[in-house]
Amino acid sequence: TFGDTHPSACYSGNFVVQRAGDFETSFGDPRFPFESSMKYWNGILEMNAELSGELALTSITAYLSLDDKLIEPNVGARPLEDRVWDVFWAERDQDYYQFSKELRLASAFSGPVNFVAGLYYMRSQYELDGDGPPAVSATATSVASPAPSSFLAGDPAGIFRSKQDLDAFAAFGELYFDATDRLRLTAGARLSYERKNFFMDRWFFDTDTDMAEPQFVFDGDDSWSEPTFRFAADYSFTDRVIGYGSWARGFRS
Numbered sequence: 071t072f073g074d075t076h077p078s079a080c081y082s083g084n085f086v087v088q089r090a091g092d093f094e095t096s097f098g099d100p101r102f103p104f105e106s107s108m109k110y111w112n113g114i115l116e117m118n119a120e121l122s123g124e125l126a127l128t129s130i131t132a133y134l135s136l137d138d139k140l141i142e143p144n145v146g147a148r149p150l151e152d153r154v155w156d157v158f159w160a161e162r163d164q165d166y167y168q169f170s171k172e173l174r175l176a177s178a179f180s181g182p183v184n185f186v187a188g189l190y191y192m193r194s195q196y197e198l199d200g201d202g203p204p205a206v207s208a209t210a211t212s213v214a215s216p217a218p219s220s221f222l223a224g225d226p227a228g229i230f231r232s233k234q235d236l237d238a239f240a241a242f243g244e245l246y247f248d249a250t251d252r253l254r255l256t257a258g259a260r261l262s263y264e265r266k267n268f269f270m271d272r273w274f275f276d277t278d279t280d281m282a283e284p285q286f287v288f289d290g291d292d293s294w295s296e297p298t299f300r301f302a303a304d305y306s307f308t309d310r311v312i313g314y315g316s317w318a319r320g321f322r323s
Contacts, residue, residue, distance in 0.1 A: 108136070108139075112134045116130050121175075128173070128176070139162070139163050163198070172189070183245065236265070244258035254305075294323040301318075
């Protein structure tokens with residue numbers, strides 16, 4: 071925080087200088103560059119085809135990409151007139167993408183029974199790079215480049231990375247039965263298979279050698295296969311009033 075009425079806690083490049091009701095006004099200190107950016111792309115393509123008067127095929131393809139970046143220095147006290155010291159310099163790069171494909175066949179029979187059946191595939195990847203460079207010093211006009219040294223109090227700076235890959239496959243189907251003109255029963259099932267790979271490592275700077283050395287590494291993968299179910303009933307009391315109940319069993323890998 072900043073200002074005579076606030077305690078000297080962990081100061082950062084952005085700090086509050088005025089409060090008015092539910093609104094806060096803040097400004098940045100040019101000696102401590104703050105950067106937060108996000109790039110996002112998303113696209114969905116849906117195609118529909120009538121195979122006959124009673125059957126329709128739907129294809130849905132989706133893509134999502136996200137790039138997120140954060141840089142923020144943090145110091146242990148309010149800046150003095152001409153000099154401050156960083157406790158740590160936080161940098162985080164985060165990348166994520168997802169691709170999915172669904173094929174779905176739906177009926178429109180004139181009788182009491184109809185169905186939806188399909189196949190689904192999803193591929194996603196998540197990667198996080200978090201850097202904690204060693205302590206740096208700053209003057210009123212510039213920030214010194216990070217150099218291999220310790221934090222205040224002698225603790226080493228750290229770097230960590232994590233990554234996860236996911237492949238998911240599923241086959242699903244749902245059956246609809248019009249028991250009466252007002253009562254409809256629904257039963258559905260889905261068989262899911264997922265495979266994940268997760269990697270994480272953590273590095274610390276050795277203040278004696280000024281070298282980064284790994285302290286923790288994990289690299290593992292696993293897979294899951296699980297059936298899930300759904301049952302429901304809905305009743306139309308009038309053309310504008312409907313009541314329903316459902317039961318479902320979920321799955322999370």
